[in-house]
Amino acid sequence: MSVYWSLASLYVRSFYNLPGKKTAGNNPAGKSILKVAGFGALMVFSVAYFGYLFVGLNLNLYEGLALAGMQDILFLNAAVMATAMTLVVGFMTALSTYYLNDMELQLLAMPIRPRAMFGAKFTAVYVSEAAFSLFFMIATMVVFGIKEGPGPVFYLWGAIAGLLLPLPPLAASYLVQIPLLSSARFLRNKKTIMLVGGFLGIAFALAVNVYFQRMMPPVADPAARASAVAGPGSAVSLFGGAYPPAFLAWRAMSEPTAPGASFAMLRLIAWCALGPALVIFFLSGAYARSLVGFNEAHLRKLSATGADAFIVRRIRAGAPYLTMVKREFGMMNREPMYLLNGPFIVVLLPLIAGVMAVAREDSILSDPDLAGVRALIDGGLGAALAGLVGAFLGSGTSIACTALSRDAKALPFIKSLPVRPAAYMLAKLGHALVFGVAGSAIGVGLLALVLRLDPASALSGLAAALALSSLLNLAGLWLDTANPRLSWDNPIAAMKQNPNSVIAMLGSMGLLVGSGYLAFRFEMGTGAVAFWFGAAPFAAFCALLSAYPRYAERRLAAMEA
Amino acid sequence: MIELKGVSKTYARSAVKAVDGLSLSIGDGEIFGFLGPNGAGKTTTIKMITGVLRPDSGNVSVDGIDVAADPIEAKRRIGYVTDNPELFARLKAAEYLNFVGDVYGVDTRTRQARVSEYASLFGIKDALGGSIGSFSHGMKQKLLVTASLLPDPQNWVLDEPMVGLDPKASFDLKEIMRARAAAGRTVFFSTHVMEVAERLCDRLAIVNKGRIVFMGTLAELKRGQGADGSLESLFLELVDGEAANEASPKAVV
Ligand SMILES: Nc1ncnc2c1ncn2[C@@H]1O[C@H](COP(=O)(O)OP(=O)(O)OP(=O)(O)O)[C@@H](O)[C@H]1O
Ligand SMILES: [Mg+2]
Numbered sequence: 171m172s173v174y175w176s177l178a179s180l181y182v183r184s185f186y187n188l189p190g191k192k193t194a195g196n197n198p199a200g201k202s203i204l205k206v207a208g209f210g211a212l213m214v215f216s217v218a219y220f221g222y223l224f225v226g227l228n229l230n231l232y233e234g235l236a237l238a239g240m241q242d243i244l245f246l247n248a249a250v251m252a253t254a255m256t257l258v259v260g261f262m263t264a265l266s267t268y269y270l271n272d273m274e275l276q277l278l279a280m281p282i283r284p285r286a287m288f289g290a291k292f293t294a295v296y297v298s299e300a301a302f303s304l305f306f307m308i309a310t311m312v313v314f315g316i317k318e319g320p321g322p323v324f325y326l327w328g329a330i331a332g333l334l335l336p337l338p339p340l341a342a343s344y345l346v347q348i349p350l351l352s353s354a355r356f357l358r359n360k361k362t363i364m365l366v367g368g369f370l371g372i373a374f375a376l377a378v379n380v381y382f383q384r385m386m387p388p389v390a391d392p393a394a395r396a397s398a399v400a401g402p403g404s405a406v407s408l409f410g411g412a413y414p415p416a417f418l419a420w421r422a423m424s425e426p427t428a429p430g431a432s433f434a435m436l437r438l439i440a441w442c443a444l445g446p447a448l449v450i451f452f453l454s455g456a457y458a459r460s461l462v463g464f465n466e467a468h469l470r471k472l473s474a475t476g477a478d479a480f481i482v483r484r485i486r487a488g489a490p491y492l493t494m495v496k497r498e499f500g501m502m503n504r505e506p507m508y509l510l511n512g513p514f515i516v517v518l519l520p521l522i523a524g525v526m527a528v529a530r531e532d533s534i535l536s537d538p539d540l541a542g543v544r545a546l547i548d549g550g551l552g553a554a555l556a557g558l559v560g561a562f563l564g565s566g567t568s569i570a571c572t573a574l575s576r577d578a579k580a581l582p583f584i585k586s587l588p589v590r591p592a593a594y595m596l597a598k599l600g601h602a603l604v605f606g607v608a609g610s611a612i613g614v615g616l617l618a619l620v621l622r623l624d625p626a627s628a629l630s631g632l633a634a635a636l637a638l639s640s641l642l643n644l645a646g647l648w649l650d651t652a653n654p655r656l657s658w659d660n661p662i663a664a665m666k667q668n669p670n671s672v673i674a675m676l677g678s679m680g681l682l683v684g685s686g687y688l689a690f691r692f693e694m695g696t697g698a699v700a701f702w703f704g705a706a707p708f709a710a711f712c713a714l715l716s717a718y719p720r721y722a723e724r725r726l727a728a729m730e731a
Numbered sequence: 732m733i734e735l736k737g738v739s740k741t742y743a744r745s746a747v748k749a750v751d752g753l754s755l756s757i758g759d760g761e762i763f764g765f766l767g768p769n770g771a772g773k774t775t776t777i778k779m780i781t782g783v784l785r786p787d788s789g790n791v792s793v794d795g796i797d798v799a800a801d802p803i804e805a806k807r808r809i810g811y812v813t814d815n816p817e818l819f820a821r822l823k824a825a826e827y828l829n830f831v832g833d834v835y836g837v838d839t840r841t842r843q844a845r846v847s848e849y850a851s852l853f854g855i856k857d858a859l860g861g862s863i864g865s866f867s868h869g870m871k872q873k874l875l876v877t878a879s880l881l882p883d884p885q886n887w888v889l890d891e892p893m894v895g896l897d898p899k900a901s902f903d904l905k906e907i908m909r910a911r912a913a914a915g916r917t918v919f920f921s922t923h924v925m926e927v928a929e930r931l932c933d934r935l936a937i938v939n940k941g942r943i944v945f946m947g948t949l950a951e952l953k954r955g956q957g958a959d960g961s962l963e964s965l966f967l968e969l970v971d972g973e974a975a976n977e978a979s980p981k982a983v984v
Contacts, residue, residue, distance in 0.1 A: 467865030469858060477856040478847070484825045484860070485832070485843045493833035497822070504821040580818050586781035587834045588806035727785055730742055 173282055177290035184660065185267060185294050186667075212672050217305075224309035227385050232313050234396020241314070242424035243407060245328075247400040248310035249335060249416035250409055252303040257339035258374045260299045264343045266367040267295060268351065269360060269464035271660070284458035289450050292340065299336035307332035324426040327435055331419035334442040338415060341445030348453045352460040360464060364506035372510075372518060376525050415441050490589060494597035495604075501576070502569065502601070507661045508576065512567045516609045519563055520616055553627040553634065553699040554689035556617035558682045560635025561642065564609030568665065570602035571646030571674035574654040575664045581656070581731035591726035592719035595651065602643040610635035630696045633704035641707040642681070644714050646674040651718075651725050732917055733757045733780060733886055738789035739941075740775055749775040751941035752789070757919055757934075759885075762912045764932035765921040768970055772941040773921040774814055777890050780919070781811045793886055807835065810884035814891045814921075816871035820864035824855070827863060828878055835882035842881060849877040852903055868895040876904060887911060889920040893927055905931055925962045937969050944969045 228244065235241045277287060311328045314320065351357055389395055400406050410416040418438040422431040472480050488496075502508045547555075574595070577584070584594060614635050618628040650670050658664050665671065685703060688694070694702065733755070740750040750772040757763040767773050778784040779791055782802045791798040793805040819827050832842045850856040853873040855866075863871060872895050879887065887908070893901050908918045908931060922928060928935050929949060936946040945952060952965060 467862065469861040469865040471857045472860055473857070477850075477859060480825070480860055481843050481847050481850075481856075485828060485839070485846050487837065487839040487842060488829065488833050490833045490836070493830050497826070497830055500826060501819075501821050582778065582783045582815075583811075583813050583818055585783040586778075586806060586809070586811045586813075587831075588803045589834050590803060730744075730784060 174286040174290055177277070177282070177286060178293045181270075181290050181294035182297060184270065184273075186298075212669065212676075215676075220305070221309060223382065223386075224306060225312055227382065228310050228313040230385055230392065231396050231400055232317060234392040234394075235400065236317075237393040238397060238401070240397070240401065241318070242420070243400055243402070244310055244314060245423040246410040246416060246420040247406055248307055249331065249419040250406045250413070252306045252332065252335045253339055253413070253416055255306065256299045256303050256336035257342065258370065259302060260295065260336060260340040261343040261346075262367045262370050262374070263295050263298060264340065264347060265363050265370075267291070268347060268363060269358075269461055272465055274461055275465065278458060278461060284454040285450055288454040288457045292344070292446060292450060296336060296340055299340055300333050303336045304329065304332035307335075320426060323431070324423060327419075327422045327426050327431065330435060331423065331438065334438055335415060335419065337442040338445040341449045344449050344453065344457070345445075348449075348457050348460060352456050355463065358460065358463045358466075361506050365510075368506060368510040376522060379522055380525060414438075491593060491597060491600070494589070494594060495600045498573075498598055498601035505661055508665055511665050512569050512572075513605055515566050515568075516563055516605055516612060519566060520612060523616075547621050548624065548627065549693065550627070550630075550695040550697075550699050551689060552617070552621045552623045553630040553696045554686060554694060554703065555621070556614045556623060556628065556631030557634025557638065557699060557703050558686050559617050560610040560613030560631060561638035562609075562678065562682055563613035564606035564635060564639030565642035565646065565678050566609065566675070567602070567605045568646075568668075568671040568674065569605055570599065570643040571650050571670045572655075572665050572668050573598035573602065573647055574650045575656065575658075575668050575670065576661070578654065578656040578658065578664065578731065581729065585726065585729075585731065590719075590723065592722045595647065595722040595726070596719070599644060599647050602647065603640060606639040606643050607636065610639050627696050630700040630704065633700050634707075637704045637706075637708035637711065638682070638685075641711040641714070642674070642678045644711055644718065645677070646670070648714065648718060648721070649674060651722055654729075656729070656731055732759050732794050733763075733888075733919055734790075734792045734795075735776070735780070736790045738776070738779055738786045738791060740772075740779060740784060740786050748941050750779070750786075753938070753941065753943060754789075755936060755943075755946070757917055759917055760912050760915045761933050762908055762918040762931055763920075764928035764935035765919065765938065766923060766925070766928055766935055766966065767921075767938035768923060771938045773938060774890055775941075776938070777811075777888055777919075777921060780888055781809055782806050807882070808885045810879035810882060810887045812872075812875045812879045812887075812889040812892050814894070816868065816875050816895075821862070823862050824859045824866070824874055827874065828859075828881065831878040832881050837881050841883075845881050845883070846877065849880055852907075853877065853900055869897060869900060872896055873900060876907075880907075884916075886917045886919065889918075891922060892920055893922060893924065925966050929962055937966065939970045 228248070231247065232241055232244055235243055274287075307328050311325055315325070351363075357363065385395075385399065398404060410420065415438055418434045418441065422434040422438065425431055502512055546552075574581075577598075585591070610632060614628060614632045617623065617631065623631065653670065655664060655668050655670070689699060689703070692698075734757075735753055735755045738750060738753045739748055741748045753772075753776060755763075765773050765776070775784065779786050780793070780798070782798050782805060785799065794808050796805045796808070798805040822830070828842075828846055837845075846859070847856070850859060853876070855870050855873050855877070858866065858870060863874065866874065872892070876889075876892065879889075892904060896904060905927075908920070912918050912933070932949065934946070934948050935952070937944050952962070
């Protein structure tokens with residue numbers, strides 16, 4: 171058992187990149203307090219944001235269902251949603267952590283029972299799923315609690331159900347994955363499964379978006395909408411009625427103090443424990459065996475004459491700056507984690523926006539010829555919108571604001587090379603700006619099409635997008651130069667869990683939304699947009715750029731990498 | 732030529748000096764071995780020579796060029812083999828070689844000739860098109876060595892170069908070191924294997940806890956002492972003697 175616990179805590183730490191035990195006198199106290207405070211603020215912000223979304227969603231549902239006196243279906247809906255969400259997210263997490271890294275091969279060589287190892291991994295994945303499901307149940311309980319004032323037992327059942335519901339979906343995920351990865355050798359490749367997981371994630375994000383778009387706006391007949399989505403005849407309810415855990419959770423929560431409620435909870439516990447127990451009991455061995463082969467890579471060998479020809483063809487001199495930029499591309503695009511969360515955003519966001527626009531038919535943008543709207547758009551608002559959207563897309567790739575963090579491992583070698591640190595960092599900026607230009611062009615182009623902008627507005631928008639995105643990218647790079655995340659053992663930590671990328675994202679959103687508001691408030695014309703959002707940020711970019719190299723040199727020299 | 736004068740370094744996150752007032756001078760045509768137990772400060776010293784770390788105090792110069800004052804010019808004269816070959820797993824071998832070649836400004840023709848020469852010597856020519864991530868540890872090490880020789884540097888600095896090499900590759904590497912020294916180049920390498928140093932070095936230094944405990948030729952070292960006359964016991968005595976000196980005051984209290 172103690173082997174299991176220490177493995178589980180090892181997995182949890184490396185999944186969520188928690189630091190190990192701190193050694194005394196590690197950090198200057200002031201800085202670490204700042205870091206904790208900043209990170210805490212970010213956490214509070216995102217929890218509050220998603221809480222707001224989920225509570226809003228449940229509120230809409232409640233109000234619709236209450237009109238027909240069916241408000242307790244809310245729990246069935248919540249249980250099914252928690253199950254569905256943890257099925258998708260759990261499947262993705264299980265897949266992307268199926269083979270964590272070579273550390274696991276070392277674990278295999280130790281006298282550890284496969285059941286302890288797989289059980290520990292199951293637990294580590296479960297932790298995030300439980301948090302997710304609990305979050306969903308709490309959002310439901312908050313709405314129902316305020317509206318109906320049920321007793322404390324209700325909350326107890328809800329919390330227990332929230333913790334239990336992710337178990338069967340997670341067991342089901344492994345039930346699919348273990349046989350699949352055991353039999354299909356070609357899938358046993360970190361890259362492949364990260365890509366599959368990434369695409370699943372994108373599809374899921376799209377679906378959630380569509381769902382929220384449909385549920386949130388006020389409609390003429392909320393009761394009809396609510397009953398279509400969650401009423402007794404809906405797919406959700408039909409599934410919930412047939413799926414015992416959801417059904418049992420609903421039973422217990424809708425009559426929390428009835429004698430049947432505790433019995434329903436007991437049955438729920440039995441149901442939810444069954445799946446994990448079976449999977450861990452029967453599939454642990456297969457799981458451990460399927461880990462072997464994950465670190466294999468295919469090495470293409472050249473023939474003797476082929477090698478000579480290869481050298482003549484491929485070993486060639488190039489300009490140092492371009493070589494460094496090329497290296498940035500290679501290092502980023504070949505790591506699926508980086509690709510999906512970075513450059514791919516330029517394609518992904520327009521896709522999401524497109525789906526959202528289709529889902530939300532009543533949008534202003536869908537009919538730019540509406541009286542009054544056309545005049546506003548042509549008066550400069552169209553240019554401003556195009557510019558801001560383009561700038562968002564051009565700076566949303568997180569390339570610049572994680573540039574140094576991603577390269578932490580190579581830093582000592584890079585610093586030994588005869589290149590100025592500034593040139594090396596400017597290569598990173600070049601990499602980000604290439605995507606800045608692409609994002610700006612795509613964003614402005616799409617908006618020009620949708621809003622049918624005239625050429626002057628489109629050009630003015632493009633100028634704004636290029637200038638703003640360049641400025642934001644440089645600011646992001648500056649941020650990562652000032653405070654890079656240099657010690658990590660999982661690329662997720664350098665990119666997704668990097669506070670810099672969150673700060674940069676929030677900062678750029680703030681700046682862009684603020685700019686949009688100003689454009690609207692002061693009724694800026696096309697020329698004013700080009701000046702204030704194009705020329706002015708460009709001047710700021712140039713000013714920053716002229717100061718940046720010296721700063722970068724100083725920072726890199728001081729770094730103990 | 733590599734010169735260190737009173738170089739010290741304490742890492743920001745640590746209280747002890749990793750390198751403590753270290754002075755060295757390695758001339759052209761010399762093979763210099765840098766020995767010491769784990770954590771003695773070898774890698775830290777090498778990182779200061781190659782300009783990766785800035786010394787807290789003291790001064791490093793390469794071919795008479797101050798590394799702090801003119802880092803680019805100094806680094807141009809160094810070929811560096813790091814102790815960690817796991818750096819660029821995502822790049823292909825050829826891409827990595829081109830990267831190093833471009834950064835050092837090696838022209839196409841010279842580059843092709845050197846890649847061809849060293850890659851065939853080390854037997855990794857057939858793998859040049861492959862991704863570094865698919866290389867074995869020794870193959871990665873060989874690739875790093877090949878890359879470090881592309882600019883034909885005046886000073887060759889290697890951190891634990893023998894680790895992971897098979898006997899043939901290790902022999903070849905030593906031959907290259909000898910050939911370079913014979914041609915008037917400077918070779919500086921770290922190791923904790925006494926035998927390697929014994930067969931190769933003109934001079935050597937033994938460091939412990941960031942300080943030099945011995946510096947001189949092999950003959951001078953042997954004249955010193957050694958219970959059974961073996962170099963290994965000499966090494967252990969030097970390193971342990973230091974530890975015993977540190978421990979004794981505590982023992983009195
Ligand atoms: N990045 C770092 N941060 C803090 N301390 C470090 C760092 N790198 C090394 N040290 C400390 O500096 C001292 C010297 O380490 P160094 O790596 O130079 O030793 P070494 O002689 O190369 O050892 P080895 O033979 O194991 O490679 C050690 O006490 C080590 O703990
Ligand atoms: Mg070392």
